[in-house]
Amino acid sequence: MTMKPGFITMPCFQSSNITHLKTVLQQGTQTNTVFTESADLSKLSSDKLYLDDVVQQAGIRVCVEGSSSYSLTSSAFTSQRVIKESVVVDRPFAYALYNVANGIVYAAGKLERPIWEETDDGGDGSDIETIPI
Numbered sequence: 001m002t003m004k005p006g007f008i009t010m011p012c013f014q015s016s017n018i019t020h021l022k023t024v025l026q027q028g029t030q031t032n033t034v035f036t037e038s039a040d041l042s043k044l045s046s047d048k049l050y051l052d053d054v055v056q057q058a059g060i061r062v063c064v065e066g067s068s069s070y071s072l073t074s075s076a077f078t079s080q081r082v083i084k085e086s087v088v089v090d091r092p093f094a095y096a097l098y099n100v101a102n103g104i105v106y107a108a109g110k111l112e113r114p115i116w117e118e119t120d121d122g123g124d125g126s127d128i129e130t131i132p133i
Contacts, residue, residue: 011114016059060107
């Protein structure tokens with residue numbers, strides 16, 4: 001793979017996922033009895049309780065906040081580099097928010113249908129974010 005200077009244009013997007021973990025937690029763990037009426041949750045309440053399900057919601061919103069400060073007018077036109085490549089992301093793509101310094105992926109996912117929408121970055125009202133790469 002060869003690294004080249006360029007810009008990538010992609011929509012701001014958000015993604016969320018709701019996962020029901022009951023089935024996962026019941027498989028081969030000690031927590032499977034907590035989902036039955038015989039569960040002992042007396043330390044939590046004097047009422048007879050048991051866990052019905054565990055639901056996890058996770059979400060991510062990716063947008064270049066203040067994109068005007070990273071636009072062509074503030075970075076590319078002031079630099080001396082020549083832009084040879086340009087990519088417009090208008091089809092499904094995978095993404096990862098990765099910390100290079102410590103090698104940790106904070107979030108990763110796949111966007112099936114990029115939908116262009118107005119951003120709330122206070123810029124010029126454009127729904128396109130240009131990120132110097």
